Amino acid sequence: MKQLIWIAALLIAGATTLQAQKIKGSDTCLPLSQKEAENYMKANPTQTLTVSGGGSGVGISALIEGTTDIAQSSRKIKFEEKQKIQESGKTVKEVIIAYDALAIIVNPENKVTNLTREQLEGIFTGKITNWKEVGGADLKIIPYSRETSSGTYEFFKEHVLKNKNYKNGIMSMPATGAIVQSVSQTKGAIGYVGLAYLNKEVKAIHVSYDKGKTYVAPSVKTAKDGTYPVVRALYYYYVTKSEKLVRPFIDYILSKEGQKTVEEIGFITIDK
Numbered sequence: 001m002k003q004l005i006w007i008a009a010l011l012i013a014g015a016t017t018l019q020a021q022k023i024k025g026s027d028t029c030l031p032l033s034q035k036e037a038e039n040y041m042k043a044n045p046t047q048t049l050t051v052s053g054g055g056s057g058v059g060i061s062a063l064i065e066g067t068t069d070i071a072q073s074s075r076k077i078k079f080e081e082k083q084k085i086q087e088s089g090k091t092v093k094e095v096i097i098a099y100d101a102l103a104i105i106v107n108p109e110n111k112v113t114n115l116t117r118e119q120l121e122g123i124f125t126g127k128i129t130n131w132k133e134v135g136g137a138d139l140k141i142i143p144y145s146r147e148t149s150s151g152t153y154e155f156f157k158e159h160v161l162k163n164k165n166y167k168n169g170i171m172s173m174p175a176t177g178a179i180v181q182s183v184s185q186t187k188g189a190i191g192y193v194g195l196a197y198l199n200k201e202v203k204a205i206h207v208s209y210d211k212g213k214t215y216v217a218p219s220v221k222t223a224k225d226g227t228y229p230v231v232r233a234l235y236y237y238y239v240t241k242s243e244k245l246v247r248p249f250i251d252y253i254l255s256k257e258g259q260k261t262v263e264e265i266g267f268i269t270i271d272k
Contacts, residue, residue: 020047020048020049020050021047021048021049021050021069021070021242021245021246021249022049022050022051022052022062022067022068022069022070023037023049023050023051023052023068023069023070023072023236024051024052024053024054024058024059024062024063024067024068024070024071024072025053025054025055025056025057025058025059025060025062025068025071025072025073025151026053026055026056026059026072026073026074026150026151026152026234027053027054027055027074027146027150027152027175027176027177028074028100028151028152028176028193028194028196028197028234029072029073029074029097029234030051030052030053030072030176031196031197031265032097032098032196032234032261032262032265032267033051033072034051035261035264035265036249036252036253036258036261037049037051037249039257039258039261040249040252043252044248047248047249049249051072053175054149055146055147055149055150055151055153056071056072056073056074056075056149056150056151056152056154057148057149057150057151058149059071059072059073059237060073060077060078060081060237061081063085063092063237063238063239064081064084064085064088069238069242069245069246070236070237070238070242070246070249070250071236071237071238072234072235072236073151073234073235073236073237074100074150074151074152074155074194074232074234074235075151075152075154075155075232075235076094076233076235077092077094077235077237085239090239090240090241091239091240092237092238092239092240093237093238093239093240093243094235094236094237095235095236095237095238095250095254096233096234096235096270097234097235097236097250097253097254097262097270098233098234098253098259098262098267098268098269098270099223099231099232099233099234099267099268099269099270100194100195100196100223100231100232100233100234100267100268101194101195101218101219101220101222101223101228101230101231101268102152102155102156102159102160102192102193102194102195102218102230102231102232103192103193103194103195103197103198103204103205103218104120104190104191104192104204104205104207104218104230105179105180105183105190105191105192105193105198105202105203105204105205106183106189106190106202106203106205107183107184107185107186107187107188107189107202107203108184108200108201108202108203109187110131110136110137110187110188110203111136111137112131112134112135112136112205113203113205113206113215114135114205114206114207114208114212114215115134115205115206115207115208116207116208116209116211116212117160117207117208117209117229118211119134120160120161120207121160121161121162121164123141123143123190124143124145124156124160124161124166124167124170125161125164125165125166125167126167126168126170128141129141131188139187139188140188141188141190142171142186142188142189142190143166143167143170143171143189143190143191144170144171144172144173144179144182144183144189144190144191145166145170145171145172145173145179145191145192146172146173146176146179146192147172147173147174148172152176152192152193152194155232156192159230159232160192160230173191176193176194176197177197179191179192179193179197180193180197180199180201180202181201183202184201184202190205194267195218195219195220195223195266195267195268196265196266196267198218198266204217204218205217207228207229207230208229209229214227216228216229218230220263220266220267220268223268224268231268234267236250236253238250254270259271
């Protein structure tokens with residue numbers, strides 16, 4: 001009898017181990033994935049999910065290497081990344097789990113509230129170096145960026161800078177939280193973060209994509225109604241062979257309950 005109990009315990013432990021899965025990548029997705037995983041594990045005690053950041057590129061690299069089950073990303077997978085996965089005999093699947101409005105932030109003491117896309121391009125490429133050039137105080141602009149492995153770094157470069165290079169020597173930060181902290185402590189600072197990272201320690205800029213005719217603040221409402229111009233999808237990537245393992249958690253995020261958490265964290269639901 002004792003032996004049977006011991007065997008049963010081993011089988012249960014084995015099943016639990018098989019249900020362990022890793023989610024890695026985008027810093028933007030991190031607070032959402034962490035909360036979704038926490039709620040999912042409460043409802044499914046035999047499941048173990050570990051969530052870590054590092055950037056979209058880091059997550060996709062881990063997926064290619066086979067060291068994560070899900071890569072969370074704030075940008076679409078690149079052609080060469082997809083190719084690497086296919087070369088290893090695997091196929092990758094993409095799921096949009098939420099949307100995000102990318103917020104441009106400054107120090108709360110900065111009197112500048114409105115910036116056009118062209119002015120943002122000038123600031124982050126190094127052509128505009130003083131706040132007085134955009135209607136602010138005579139103060140040096142200190143732009144903060146994410147590291148090159150970040151999907152947010154790439155999305156901002158593509159959609160705001162129109163693929164122009166960031167200025168030489170730009171302050172690159174390893175995590176979104178570090179940008180928020182730096183901007184909150186530096187009067188001349190400016191940076192960009194996911195909507196869920198906005199707090200009272202920083203001020204969100206109203207952005208114009210029509211050369212200054214209309215300026216819109218980032219919010220769930222303006223992202224949903226399409227008036228805020230800098231909105232992106234947030235993705236999960238996984239290889240087909242992991243489908244049985246990862247799909248129950250992904251389906252949970254896409255469910256009504258999971259999408260409620262999306263709203264609570266400060267992102268935009270997939271139905272917008």
